[in-house]
Amino acid sequence: MAQLLVRDLEDAVVQALKQKAAEEGTSVEEAHRRILRVALLSKKPKKGFKEFLLEMPEGGDDYIFDRHRSQPREVLL
Numbered sequence: 001m002a003q004l005l006v007r008d009l010e011d012a013v014v015q016a017l018k019q020k021a022a023e024e025g026t027s028v029e030e031a032h033r034r035i036l037r038v039a040l041l042s043k044k045p046k047k048g049f050k051e052f053l054l055e056m057p058e059g060g061d062d063y064i065f066d067r068h069r070s071q072p073r074e075v076l077l
Helices: 011-024 028-041 049-055
Strands: none
Touching (some): 011 028
């Protein structure tokens, strides 16, 4: 198997990784492997534009999109 060396990680990231490993009862290295597997190998279906639109919350009253029924102003040419 290949090895991966990651440099210049922020201290907060390292601490979060150590905490996650402790919560899972694994080594930091194993926690790192699991995170990478989930992030890179999970086959989640990609959402299309339609799905994003359908998930949007209701915006309330759409009166701002109503057309004005009044007569247009007169234009002098």
